[in-house]
Amino acid sequence: MSDEDGEQKRAVALRRVRKFVESYVAKGAYELYPEPEVVENIVQGLTDNLVAHGKMYCPCAEVESSKARGAEMVCPCTPHHADIARQGYCDCALFASPSFVAEERLRKGKPA
Numbered sequence: 001m002s003d004e005d006g007e008q009k010r011a012v013a014l015r016r017v018r019k020f021v022e023s024y025v026a027k028g029a030y031e032l033y034p035e036p037e038v039v040e041n042i043v044q045g046l047t048d049n050l051v052a053h054g055k056m057y058c059p060c061a062e063v064e065s066s067k068a069r070g071a072e073m074v075c076p077c078t079p080h081h082a083d084i085a086r087q088g089y090c091d092c093a094l095f096a097s098p099s100f101v102a103e104e105r106l107r108k109g110k111p112a
């Protein structure tokens with residue numbers, strides 16, 4: 001594959017990841033983690049895994065062990081509901097509960 005093809009493939013994958021993240025948040029159960037740089041890092045990591053492995057494997061888990069777990073660790077991974085319920089955000093800090101986001105805003109003195 002030429003560099004140009006590779007760039008094109010990554011651009012398509014990045015659009016797909018951004019669209020997935022947007023539409024998942026639009027469903028309303030969760031919001032984005034309230035640190036845009038952290039979110040962007042995870043989006044880039046999901047994109048890397050999509051390009052390299054064909055699926056949006058969780059970027060904060062080891063890919064080979066994720067592959068062994070089938071679809072469980074493809075974003076949105078199976079454990080994210082329990083993780084968000086427990087700590088307010090998923091393990092990668094991509095999605096967070098509305099109450100966690102509201103608390104963080106208060107803590108930082110930002111208006112909701």
Ligand code: SF4
Pocket residue numbers: 042057058059060073074075076077078080090091092093094095
């Ligand atoms: S921890 Fe978060 S970003 Fe990682 S796969 Fe699960 S839901 Fe996606």
